[in-house]
Amino acid sequence: MTTPAPAPPALDKRDWIAGLEKGLSVIEAFDAEHARLTASQAGQRCGLTRTAARRYLLTLAHLGYVATDGKLFWLTPRVLRLGQSYLDSARLPRTVQPFLQRVTAGTQEIAYVAVLDGDDVVYIARSGTHRNLNNGYGLGTRVQAQVTAAGLAILAMQGEAAADAWLAQRELKAFTSHSIASKERLRLELARVRAQGWALSEQQLELNYRGIAVPLHDHHGELVGALNISMPMNHESSADAVARVLPVLQETARAMRKLL
Template sequence: MGKLRAADAEKRAASGYGPDFLEAFARGLRVIGAFSRERPQMTLSDVARATDLPKPSVRRALYTLTCLGLAASDGRTFRLTPRIMELASAYLGSNMITTIVQPACERLSEKTEQSCFAAVLDGYDIVMIAHSLHGRPDVLAPTIGLRRPAFNTAAGRAILSQLSDEALDAWLEKLQPKVMTDFTVTDKRALRAEILNVRRQGYAVTVQELRRGYHAVAVPLRRFDDTTIAALCIAAWVEDSSVGSSTDDYLAALRDEAQGLRPQLL
């Protein structure tokens, strides 16, 4: 087995993962994660640059993925295959939240004629676990597994609002907010005040902070014991509906679904 690069060895030591940490497995996951909508096909060199991994490691990872049918190659470029979804299906099949929440998203989308999704907090991102599209899916197309920043999204703020003050302050301390539109709030004091306001009112609204042209309304999704586990969110184009006139309607629908789901989420 090849030795770790000095830099990688230092990273492992600093991480505190310990001797049982499988570096090769972690590198393989990094290779999978390098592919995206913007980078659906890449050469070996492209993947090496995207992952900051040595080419021999990337070559072995891509070869293994190809042998397992999780990736395919035309001899020069590599791409993931639909079989990669088996990895996601393991989570989806074992997670009651996704199974129960998906029909709720579909009901909300049908009722409001807007896109609806459910998301969980993962570090500094939200991750979509259920969704239903309506209207303009070309740009408002959250797909299962899609990650978005938590700090400037309604779903993210709805979940963050349920953290304790201490946990929220610790989260904000390490946050590195990036400007995404002219409306993005990046000042941490202002963000904290906004999240606390979401806690008081019980819902979050964002207007063009993630992307110009649409706003979102979200509520925390709680399980039976009152623990917040996700957020339900409706995203709508500003040109399709006025924020002021539609928020109340969206909010009522979101709250009804969240309340109905609560006894089912064990």
């Protein structure tokens, strides 16, 4: 049995701190396309006035999370403490790490564990081969779910109703000529993944790369993420890649389930 990610717990209005929400939204306004922002730009991206955004940015600068030249603002490495706190304190990344080394030993490919967060999958643990150690996704990398094998596996195994609810709130983006950008096509692909119990994604995000993933369940049978491999396609056929990698992923996922 699989279950969708739990909804946030109900919160009494008296316990809601709007300032915290707005401060976090200002941090999240920065991304690869918006690395440096004025107060006005930051406000536009998170629904605040220029004056309010500037106050939050100056407060974050005082705390060391933001730097500024007086006009533009940008994040500092101190922000990484927020993500590192999760990696250091969460049980899942620590538990799966030895198993990822097992996958790498059995396939000579980089192995990951990913979880779903909104539109994206987030890679929370990884291993690496000697020849590819510096390639692949870093910890904390976010990628739109539908263009990754891990995302397909998680979305499919949450069940048809949860997948439909996820799709209803999103517009699909094509990253390559192979990307599935049609909701109907994606529904068919998720049904196929759900039926076979594993996912294959080829050239959906980047040309000449493929991913293979299996769902990851805890000992109660609840879906907690996906175990996957991402690798260059080279001259290996899809069938050969699946035959080489999938049994290792499935065996490792079964072993992990006992400890999660």
